[in-house]
Amino acid sequence: MPPATAAAVTELARTAAHSDGVNPLDERTLLHLDGEHPGDLHVLAYDGEPGTLEPTGLQSARNLIGYAALTPEGSAELVVTPDFRRQGTGTALLRILLDHAGSRLAVWAHGRLPGADELAARLGLEVSRELYFLRRTRADLPKPTWPEGITVRTFVPGQDDAAWLKVNSQAFATHPEQGAWTQSDLTDRLHQPWFDPEGFFLAIDAEGNLAGYHWTKIEDGGGEVYVVGVSPNHQGAGLGKALTLQGLIYLQDTRGLDTITLYVDGTNTPARRLYTNLGFTTAAQHVQYTPVTDATPNSVAHSAS
Numbered sequence: 282m283p284p285a286t287a288a289a290v291t292e293l294a295r296t297a298a299h300s301d302g303v304n305p306l307d308e309r310t311l312l313h314l315d316g317e318h319p320g321d322l323h324v325l326a327y328d329g330e331p332g333t334l335e336p337t338g339l340q341s342a343r344n345l346i347g348y349a350a351l352t353p354e355g356s357a358e359l360v361v362t363p364d365f366r367r368q369g370t371g372t373a374l375l376r377i378l379l380d381h382a383g384s385r386l387a388v389w390a391h392g393r394l395p396g397a398d399e400l401a402a403r404l405g406l407e408v409s410r411e412l413y414f415l416r417r418t419r420a421d422l423p424k425p426t427w428p429e430g431i432t433v434r435t436f437v438p439g440q441d442d443a444a445w446l447k448v449n450s451q452a453f454a455t456h457p458e459q460g461a462w463t464q465s466d467l468t469d470r471l472h473q474p475w476f477d478p479e480g481f482f483l484a485i486d487a488e489g490n491l492a493g494y495h496w497t498k499i500e501d502g503g504g505e506v507y508v509v510g511v512s513p514n515h516q517g518a519g520l521g522k523a524l525t526l527q528g529l530i531y532l533q534d535t536r537g538l539d540t541i542t543l544y545v546d547g548t549n550t551p552a553r554r555l556y557t558n559l560g561f562t563t564a565a566q567h568v569q570y571t572p573v574t575d576a577t578p579n580s581v582a583h584s585a586s
């Protein structure tokens with residue numbers, strides 16, 4: 282995607298986020314605007330003749346009023362700029378996504394804003410995934426209690442990549458995105474301005490193997506439990522709690538942040554219980570919609586927040 286077009290999409294997303302209070306495009310989508318990921322589909326909507334909308338060449342950035350992104354796996358996002366809503370642009374973008382992805386489509390509604398459910402239902406989609414955005418405000422934190430034989434150090438780029446990717450894939454083997462991260466996904470993030478190795482904690486077992494990790498992120502003045510993972514053979518022994526506390530102490534007490542957030546899937550009972558017990562509460566809900574099929578069970582049971 283030409284830099285001018287990527288900048289226009291980023292500005293469109295920023296305008297919508299300011300109006301809606303939630304980012305319409307996630308980290309992966311924004312990272313993939315650079316055009317180095319040929320498997321992605323980008324759809325751009327322009328303020329042209331009323332009622333006309335078609336996938337337009339990526340070369341132009343003028344009069345951009347809407348954008349949609351589709352990954353090779355069928356995950357998608359779309360956004361229409363606030364001044365051009367309720368004119369059918371969102372419906373048209375969603376139809377294009379359905380034309381390309383069909384039953385594979387899983388389109389995000391970040392913040393599950395008013396109208397998202399209605400638009401989805403009109404096109405035969407229903408909620409298939411709930412992702413919770415949790416928040417914790419400053420409060421005392423207990424010291425971590427580490428399982429026997431565990432030592433802690435911080436991530437060294439170029440040295441720990443392979444070991445981290447292996448444990449990450451094992452810890453997130455059933456996760457729709459996280460477990461499939463590649464070196465390219467990791468490298469993209471190591472090159473981000475927010476990346477801070479001092480906030481990326483590794484737990485090493487007595488045999489010198491990576492047992493778990495807590496990768497923290499600081500962006501726009503806020504701290505995030507970006508991802509916590511424990512190797513399956515080390516789970517259930519207190520390591521996840523200790524790693525989470527290690528990162529929370531770093532964000533709150535070392536870096537002086539008063540608010541810490543995180544994302545966790547609604548079906549992830551262990552993680553949700555861990556974070557609830559550490560003082561996190563639900564601040565927002567994000568959902569994905571997929572086409573209703575005959576085999577689709579009723580909509581996702583609304584998990585207790």
Ligand SMILES: CC(=O)SCCNC(=O)CCNC(=O)[C@H](O)C(C)(C)COP(=O)(O)OP(=O)(O)OC[C@H]1O[C@@H](n2cnc3c(N)ncnc32)[C@H](O)[C@@H]1OP(=O)(O)O
Pocket residue numbers: 452453506507508509510511512515516517518519520521522523543544545546549550551552554555558
């Ligand atoms: C922001 C994010 O990264 S969300 C994604 C979190 N990561 C993942 O889901 C990856 C796969 N899962 C894991 O890696 C681990 O199961 C983790 C990180 C969720 C927990 O790590 P563990 O080392 O097993 O947790 P730990 O033993 O410290 O238990 C901490 C708390 O988590 C909760 N918990 C842990 N396992 C379970 C479980 N199977 N069922 C219910 N609650 C559980 C409990 O509240 C527990 O505290 P308690 O033992 O005092 O009751």
Ligand SMILES: N[C@@H](CS)C(=O)N[C@H]1[C@@H](O[C@@H]2[C@H](O)[C@H](O)[C@@H](O)[C@H](O)[C@H]2O)O[C@H](CO)[C@@H](O)[C@@H]1O
Pocket residue numbers: 304306307308309389412456458459498505506507508509543544545546
């Ligand atoms: N706890 C993590 C790892 S399992 C998690 O659930 N991540 C979600 C989350 O990612 C956030 C999203 O990309 C935001 O745009 C970014 O600013 C945050 O830093 C990310 O943590 O939401 C994604 C969907 O938008 C989802 O794919 C990730 O698995």
